[in-house]
Amino acid sequence: MPSSIFAEWSMDIRGVRLKSKPFVTIGMAAEMNKVETAPAPPGYQCDMFVSDPEFPDDHLKTDIRPNNFQQEWILSIDPHGQDEPVPKSCSVSWNPSDLGQGYFQIIDASSHPVIYDMKHDSSFTVTGIQKYQHFRIRHKQFLSLFDIIAALQLLTAAPINQNAFF
Numbered sequence: 001m002p003s004s005i006f007a008e009w010s011m012d013i014r015g016v017r018l019k020s021k022p023f024v025t026i027g028m029a030a031e032m033n034k035v036e037t038a039p040a041p042p043g044y045q046c047d048m049f050v051s052d053p054e055f056p057d058d059h060l061k062t063d064i065r066p067n068n069f070q071q072e073w074i075l076s077i078d079p080h081g082q083d084e085p086v087p088k089s090c091s092v093s094w095n096p097s098d099l100g101q102g103y104f105q106i107i108d109a110s111s112h113p114v115i116y117d118m119k120h121d122s123s124f125t126v127t128g129i130q131k132y133q134h135f136r137i138r139h140k141q142f143l144s145l146f147d148i149i150a151a152l153q154l155l156t157a158a159p160i161n162q163n164a165f166f
Contacts (some may be wrong), residue, residue, distance in 0.1 A: 010064060011099030013048070014037065015077060015126075017090040020045035020088040025062045026073050028100055035062035045081035046090035050074060053136070073137045075106070079126040086129065093123035109134050 022044075024037070037059045040047040049059040051074045065071050079090035087100030096119045104118035114135060115121045126133055 011098035013094045015046045015090045017046040020024040022048045024050045027064045033064035037061040047078040069141045072137045075135045076124045076132045078132045080130045089127040105138045
């Protein structure tokens, strides 16, 4: 019997501006794994961290959450770094094939979609002056009838006749 109806996955999100190449890791697994980020080094040109909306003051390099139907991460990006006070840009990218099952979207602080489908689009650019910009990564699972039956089996600890549903 499966221990979870969801597959485990993890994905690196990378930022690039000049010599700075920060990255964070998000994902879902049976076991939670959170790793705090180190402070940005002197002279950094861009920086990023992730946090849980319930704990927005956490600055994490890795945030692997327990499997769930829906998750949300806050992605915070400083595209400017410690440069002169003029707008600077940081390119942000990921490998869509690292994403788990379901739908992934990036929303800005005004609740407008920046990336409608992270499996289709794999990058965006953040521009700003000396402050972190915050985005939400939203993940929602797609469930098939097989997934629902597997979940019922987990909950009841009894085999279910799948043919009864067809």
